[in-house]
Amino acid sequence: MLDRYAGLAVLIQDPDLAGDQKRYRETMKEYARLAEVAALHEGLEKLRGELADAKLLFQGEADAEMKELAKAEIEDIEAKKAAAEEKLKGLLIPRDPLDEKNIIMEIRAGTGGEEAALFASDLYRMYARFAETRGWKFEIMSLNETELGGFKEIVFSITGDNVYENLRYESGVHRVQRVPATEASGRIHTSAVTVAVLPEADETEIDIKPEDLRIDVMRAGGPGGQCVNTTDSAVRITHLSTGISVHCQDEKSQIKNRAKAMRILRARLFEAEEARAAAERSEARKSQVGSGDRSERIRTYNFPQNRLTDHRINLTLYSLDHVMEGEVGELFDALKLSAREDLLRQTASG
Secondary structure (H helix, E strand, C coil): CHHHHHHHHHHCCCHHHHHCHHHHHHHHHHHHHHHHHHHHHHHHHHHHHHHHHHHHHHHHCCCHHHHHHHHHHHHHHHHHHHHHHHHHHHHHCCCCHHHHCCEEEEEEECCCHHHHHHHHHHHHHHHHHHHHHCCCEEEEEEEEECCCCCEEEEEEEEECCCHHHHHHHHCEEEEEEECCCCCCCCCCEEEEEEEEEEECCCCCCCCCCHHHEEEEEECCECHHHCECCCCCCEEEEEECCCCCEEEECCCCCHHHHHHHHHHHHHHHHHHHHHHHHHHHHCCCCCCCCCCCCCCCCCEEEECCCCEEEECCCCEEECCHHHHCCCCCHHHHHHHHHHHHHHHHHHHHCC
16 A cells, blocks of 8 residues: 555656546545554654663663663553554555445435424434534435424535535435424333435436336426426436336436436436345445334434434444434444444455
8 A cells, every 4th residue: 555655755746646536536546545644653663662762771771760760651652552552453454445435315204194204304404413513414315294394305415525425325214203292291202214325426426227217207297196296396216127217306407416416316326236236245235225124223312311322233322312412423423434344354264
């Protein structure tokens, strides 16, 4: 990796590189990532030198007080060295090329009726607020809203730096336990919402043949059957060979709805292909979204106890009120760390 870093340091000085913007961006991203590795390696080598000097001083020192100071310095350097080595191990894990991709996220109300729909809207706001803190951009692509302001389904895109890396572990069933606003007796209800996180594919990554598509246009409808407009602007695109169907109606323009539907379809096809390839490479296939039943869950949000539990990594946080405001960095970092540790174990076992 250090050799590659040295080679890139020469390459980025080449004026011809700037002429190819895509190659330039990819090269600069790789250079920045390897620069972190190089800096950490350099710091680690420095710590190793300091440790060797401190040990020599400890061995050759006769004064008891100075010997104790040297011992304390050795312990301090060893702690810094161990931390640097652990961080370097993480950087040496092969990076998933999908991590840098933008995403299309789908949130759907599962078991629980109106309460599930209201929680789906709460989850959307949580992700939107987190995206704002990271400087990411998000765009609603499809929305089916209930009369009380909940979402039966919402599909939206998020674009920015390393979006998929941070949100990839959100796919699954999210269970909520709370007293619904519509509940007069104060009983706690349990509902479920499904989330799917799809890495967004470039047009060149997924080849969709026009003859493999059926495109239907219709008038867009709103809650309770109310028409959003009176033109045939809503679009449904069905991929005939897979049966995947996408419906978009939020734009007044049929052309814009069609473009959004194609983006969603491309992402779903890309995700399906990635899942198939991953299954061939390894028996450990990533979990699917599931049916939305209460028993299938990756996470539980217990509002009466202000508690969030992620069942995959046995993490419990008693700060649900902050989490729902978009303060999910601690949770996402724990999920990434767990995945990194799993990769390290797999690498160590061959």
